[in-house]
Structure formats: C-alpha cells, structure tokens
Amino acid sequence: MTHSQASQGHIDVRDLGIRFPTRGGSMEAVQSVSLHVKPGEFVSLIGPSGCGKSTLLNAVAGFITPTSGTMTVDDQGISGPGPDRGVVFQQYSLFPWMTVRKNVEFGLKMHGMQRAERERQARTLLGLAGLLSFENHYPDQLSGGMKQRVGIVRALATSPQVLLMDEPFGALDAQTRVVMQEILTNMWQRLRISVLFITHDIDEAIFLSDRIYVMTARPGRIKAEIAVPLPRPRTPEMMASTAFITLVQQVRALIREESLASMKGELKEGGLVGLSTDLGPKGVAHVV
Amino acid sequence: MRVANWAQAPLTRDEPSPVASPPTVLTEPVKTALPTPAALVTPTVNRFRTWLAQQWLPMLLGVVSIGAVLTAWHLATLYKLDLYIRFNNIPTPAAVFDKLIEVNQSPQFLTNIGISVRRILLGFFGAAASGICLGLLIGRYRIFRMLSLPALEVFRPIPAIAWVPMSIMLWPDNEVSIVFITFIGAFFPILLNTIHGVEAIDPVLLRAARCLGCPERKMLWQIMLPAALPHIFTGLAVGMGVAWVSLIAAEMISGQFGIGYFTWEAYSLISYAEIALGMITIGVLGLLCSGGIRLAARLVMPWRTATSQGGA
Numbered sequence: 001m002t003h004s005q006a007s008q009g010h011i012d013v014r015d016l017g018i019r020f021p022t023r024g025g026s027m028e029a030v031q032s033v034s035l036h037v038k039p040g041e042f043v044s045l046i047g048p049s050g051c052g053k054s055t056l057l058n059a060v061a062g063f064i065t066p067t068s069g070t071m072t073v074d075d076q077g078i079s080g081p082g083p084d085r086g087v088v089f090q091q092y093s094l095f096p097w098m099t100v101r102k103n104v105e106f107g108l109k110m111h112g113m114q115r116a117e118r119e120r121q122a123r124t125l126l127g128l129a130g131l132l133s134f135e136n137h138y139p140d141q142l143s144g145g146m147k148q149r150v151g152i153v154r155a156l157a158t159s160p161q162v163l164l165m166d167e168p169f170g171a172l173d174a175q176t177r178v179v180m181q182e183i184l185t186n187m188w189q190r191l192r193i194s195v196l197f198i199t200h201d202i203d204e205a206i207f208l209s210d211r212i213y214v215m216t217a218r219p220g221r222i223k224a225e226i227a228v229p230l231p232r233p234r235t236p237e238m239m240a241s242t243a244f245i246t247l248v249q250q251v252r253a254l255i256r257e258e259s260l261a262s263m264k265g266e267l268k269e270g271g272l273v274g275l276s277t278d279l280g281p282k283g284v285a286h287v288v
Numbered sequence: 289m290r291v292a293n294w295a296q297a298p299l300t301r302d303e304p305s306p307v308a309s310p311p312t313v314l315t316e317p318v319k320t321a322l323p324t325p326a327a328l329v330t331p332t333v334n335r336f337r338t339w340l341a342q343q344w345l346p347m348l349l350g351v352v353s354i355g356a357v358l359t360a361w362h363l364a365t366l367y368k369l370d371l372y373i374r375f376n377n378i379p380t381p382a383a384v385f386d387k388l389i390e391v392n393q394s395p396q397f398l399t400n401i402g403i404s405v406r407r408i409l410l411g412f413f414g415a416a417a418s419g420i421c422l423g424l425l426i427g428r429y430r431i432f433r434m435l436s437l438p439a440l441e442v443f444r445p446i447p448a449i450a451w452v453p454m455s456i457m458l459w460p461d462n463e464v465s466i467v468f469i470t471f472i473g474a475f476f477p478i479l480l481n482t483i484h485g486v487e488a489i490d491p492v493l494l495r496a497a498r499c500l501g502c503p504e505r506k507m508l509w510q511i512m513l514p515a516a517l518p519h520i521f522t523g524l525a526v527g528m529g530v531a532w533v534s535l536i537a538a539e540m541i542s543g544q545f546g547i548g549y550f551t552w553e554a555y556s557l558i559s560y561a562e563i564a565l566g567m568i569t570i571g572v573l574g575l576l577c578s579g580g581i582r583l584a585a586r587l588v589m590p591w592r593t594a595t596s597q598g599g600a
Contacts (some may be wrong), residue, residue, distance in 0.1 A: 063495055081498040093496040097514040097591050107500035138591040158500065 009161035009194030011037040028159035028219035035213050040192040042207035047125045047215030048259040053198050057166050061087050086155030090167040092147040094139035100150050101135040107158035129153045133245055135174045145176040162194040182206055186233045214254045218260030224254055305433050363389025379561040387561035402547040411470025412531045419475050448534035450472035452541050454512035466538045473534030481523025485516030521585040532574045
C-alpha cells in the first residue's frame with residue numbers, strides 16, 4: 001500500500017462570509033475568512049468564545065451554507081456533509097443505543113460494507129485505540145475521554161480525507177484533556193490526515209498544531225496566522241520549553257485583545273480600568 | 289482501504305527529537321487514568337445474589353401492602369361497616385374467591401377474558417404501529433406535521449368512550465367497533481409521545497449520522513426510531529392504560545362477552561361477588577399488560593438497563 005494520504009485532504013476556504021437571519025435583520029458570524037489546510041497538516045482555529053469558529057467548521061462540514069465565498073476539499077466544492085470529511089463533535093454524539101463497535105461500524109454500514117468485513121475493521125480500529133475490551137459496552141457506560149476516543153475512531157473508520165474537530169476535548173476535565181491531546185497527536189502522527197481543529201485552549205492548539213489561525217471577536221475574521229515550529233512527535237515535556245512558552249504568550253496576547261474587544265460592550269467603563277487593550281508597538285503586526 | 293494503513297503507517301518524523309516517546313504509548317496513559325468500571329463485570333451469580341438482596345424488602349412490603357387491603361376489606365365486610373360508605377352488600381374476600389372457583393367450572397369466564405385480551409391486543413398493536421409511524425413522520429417532516437396535526441388535534445380531546453355510538457354506526461359489526469374504541473384510546477398517547485421523542489432527539493446525533501453517510505431515507509429507521517424509543521415506551525405504557533379504560537367502557541356499553549361485559553352483567557343480575565371478581569380480574573390483566581410493556585422495554589432497549597446497572 002502506498003502512503004498517498006499526504007497528497008489528499010487539501011481544505012481551501014476563500015473569502016468566506018456567513019450571515020444568520022435574526023429578528024431584526026441579520027447577524028454576521030464570519031466575515032471574509034480565507035484559510036487553508038495542506039494535505040496531512042494539523043491546523044487549529046482559535047479565538048474568543050462566540051467568534052464564529054464553530055460556525056466556520058460547520059460550514060466546512062457542510063451543515064451550514066455560507067453567504068459568500070468558496071470552500072473546497074481537494075478542489076471539490078462543498079455542498080452538504082460528506083464521507084470525505086470526518087467530524088468529531090464536542091458533545092461526543094455517539095449513538096446511545098449502539099454498542100461501541102456498532103457505533104464505529106455505522107459509517108461502514110452506510111457505505112454498504114458487508115457485516116463480517118465491517119466488524120473486522122471496527123475491531124482493528126478499536127484495538128489500535130485500546131478500546132477493544134469495551135467493544136460491547138454502550139456509550140453511557142464509558143467515561144468522557146473514552147467516549148471521545150470512540151468518537152474519533154468512528155470518524156476515522158470511513159477513511160475521510162480530512163478530520164474536522166469542534167472543541168473535541170472541551171467537555172473533559174483538565175487531566176483527561178492532556179492525555180487525550182497526547183493520544184490525538186500520536187494518532188495523527190501515524191495517519192497524517194489533514195485536521196482542522198477548533199479550540200479556545202491555547203496550550204492545546206500549540207501542542208497539537210502545525211499552524212494556528214487566530215480569529216477576531218464577532219464577526220469572525222482571521223486576525224493572525226502563526227506557524228508552530230516545534231519538532232514532531234510532540235511530547236508533553238515540550239510544553240515546558242522556551243519555544244512553547246513564547247508561542248503561548250504571543251497567542252495569549254492576541255486572544256486577550258479580542259476577548260477584551262468583545263467584552264467592551266458588556267463591561268461598564270470602570271471595569272476596564274487597569275486592563276490594557278493596547279499592545280503598543282508589539283501589536284498584531286509584530287506577531288504576524 | 290486506508291483504515292488498514294493506520295496499523296502499517298510508519299511513524300513519520302519531521303526531525304528527531306530527544307524527548308520523543310515511542311508510538312506504542314498510544315493507549316497506555318488512558319488505562320491508568322480511566323479504570324474499568326468494576327461494577328460492570330460482576331459475574332452472573334453474584335448479580336443474582338445482589339438482586340435478591342436488593343429485592344427482599346420491596347417484596348416483603350408488597351405482600352404487606354396487598355395483605356393490608358385484603359384484611360381491611362375482610363374486616364369491613366365481616367362487621368358490615370356503615371360509615372356513610374356502606375359495606376352491607378359488599379361480598380367478603382372469601383366469597384369472591386369461592387366465586388372465582390365457581391365461574392371456572394365452565395369455560396365461559398376464561399372465554400370472556402380471552403375475548404377482552406384479544407380486543408386489547410388488536411386495538412393496542414394497531415395503535416402502536418400507526419401511532420409510532422405517524423409520530424416519526426410528523427416529528428421529522430414539517431410539511432407532514434402541518435398537514436396532519438390540525439386534524440388530529442380536533443379528534444384528540446374526544447374521549448374514546450364518546451366514540452361508542454359513532455363507532456357502532458361506522459363499523460359493520462360490534463367486535464370491530466370495540467377494537468376500534470380500544471385503538472382510539474391507545475393511539476393518541478402513543479402518537480404524542482413519539483412526536484415528542486423525535487423532537488427531543490439531540491440534533492448533533494442527526495448531524496453525526498449525516499456525516500457518516502446516512503441518507504435521509506435511512507434516517508427514520510436507523511436514527512429517529514431508536515433515539516425516540518424511550519419516549520415511545522412512555523407512550524406505550526400510557527396508551528396501554530387508556531386502552532383498558534376504553535375497552536372496559538365499550539364492553540359495558542355495547543359489548544357481548546369480555547370481562548367488562550361480565551362485570552356489567554353481574555351488576556344487572558345483582559351478583560355482588562361477580563362484580564368484585566370482574567374488577568379484580570381487570571386489575572390483574574391491566575397489571576400483566578403494563579408488566580409486559582416494561583419487559584419489552586428492557587428487551588428492546590438493552591442500553592438503558594446496562595446504564596442503570598453501571599451507574600448503581
């Protein structure tokens with residue numbers, strides 16, 4: 001078998017705009033966003049809450065039709081959900097009435113694979129993720145971290161070109177989250193599948209990604225694009241390195257600026273006294 | 289397929305790293321972080337013993353509960369209590385028990401029961417099949433909802449008993465009209481709970497199914513139905529109760545045969561023991577039917593019981 005994965009899975013988003021109708025007119029969630037994920041690349045999208053990053057991912061997944069702009073995966077336009085894009089949701093989204101293995105088999109079944117064959121593949125995948133002994137458990141019998149591992153395995157089962165992950169570890173406690181990040185980076189290291197990863201956790205984004213897009217407060221635009229030059233495979237020890245910490249500080253400054261901007265309307269004037277929204281000469285341009 | 293590649297793909301590295309961990313650690317950290325829930329792997333024998341240990345108190349209290357009613361009934365009829373509520377003409381438990389033995393000397397009593405059960409099953413399963421199908425369609429498709437709900441809402445407040453005269457005119461024979469009334473009674477609770485069940489489905493499940501390649505035509509059967517099952521079974525339990533209410537009323541008003549008819553006839557013939565016997569029989573039959581639905585729920589939704597055991 002050839003290792004041709006890296007030649008597929010190119011996400012290209014250009015000038016994307018998404019508006020939602022509201023009672024009094026319309027709300028702009030995403031404004032002229034352009035980004036790309038190269039084949040086999042791990043890219044994170046980070047920004048303050050409510051900045052439209054999940055909306056953007058939902059558009060790439062095919063759940064939302066954008067108002068303007070173009071989106072392609074391997075030069076194919078996106079017009080609805082498709083098997084070329086696996087999606088991992090924050091809320092696990094496992095089918096509670098199916099056992100772990102049946103959940104993983106579901107996509108294969110929908111593609112018409114025979115029972116014996118899909119059972120074999122599901123077991124192989126679960127074995128690789130260390131979940132084989134839980135194949136006959138129901139999702140509600142599993143911990144959050146295990147559920148999400150099943151969610152990832154299920155999304156990968158149909159061999160998508162790209163994996164879209166919407167804050168997949170957002171509902172997990174801090175300890176589990178760190179372990180899951182390690183598992184994910186290990187899996188990705190083997191698969192070299194293109195990943196678009198949504199998060200608001202700065203450490204997580206840096207630890208996992210090749211590149212990070214920082215989004216502005218609503219309407220979401222791309223504020224900065226940051227390359228993560230840390231070597232691979234990534235290990236938890238790297239999180240203590242100077243390079244890592246410098247990156248964290250850069251991203252934090254960018255996000256803080258946006259969080260303050262988005263909260264300005266909510267806080268009384270006095271609430272902002274002492275908080276500097278001015279980055280001075282080391283503003284956005286410095287980081288980009 | 290690429291799936292197999294996961295196992296075979298080499299660990300690609302951009303640069304060698306001094307702190308690189310071997311790829312085999314893929315799962316090990318989680319094993320320590322997330323221990324196997326021990327409660328889930330208890331052997332069957334132990335589980336039975338635990339079950340017995342948990343059940344003896346409810347069982348004892350159940351016996352006490354029914355025993356108290358029987359004792360109160362026995363005493364009230366023995367002393368012919370007359371405290372506004374009158375027990376003068378009420379048969380004693382022993383008299384009812386004697387009557388039970390007496391009526392079983394001819395097959396007529398069991399035939400009555402059999403006929404009632406057949407009516408219930410026909411009416412109830414007809415209501416379940418149509419209520420669930422219609423409920424899924426109404427819950428899923430707005431056009432279907434807008435088209436059918438207004439008409440259904442008009443019929444819904446009409447109690448099944450009010451259908452008796454109309455039903456006798458509508459259907460060619462008495463038997464069908466009684467089954468129809470039973471059907472009407474069970475139909476609306478099942479329909480409304482199914483609609484509610486579909487509406488309560490987490491939309492992320494539908495999105496996940498679509499991502500995994502589930503076409504719309506498979507959505508109802510593969511996703512909506514199993515996801516709505518807990519609500520559907522609530523509807524079935526309520527529907528079964530209303531079906532019995534409707535059946536007994538219909539049998540009393542227009543029936544020939546059946547346990548409702550038996551009870552009403554006993555009243556006409558002033559056979560007090562038979563009235564009580566009829567009532568108790570209806571109670572036991574209703575109990576068996578709702579027990580049957582609970583059992584079906586356990587069999588059809590194994591994930592619900594698995595979860596409650598795991599969480600206990």
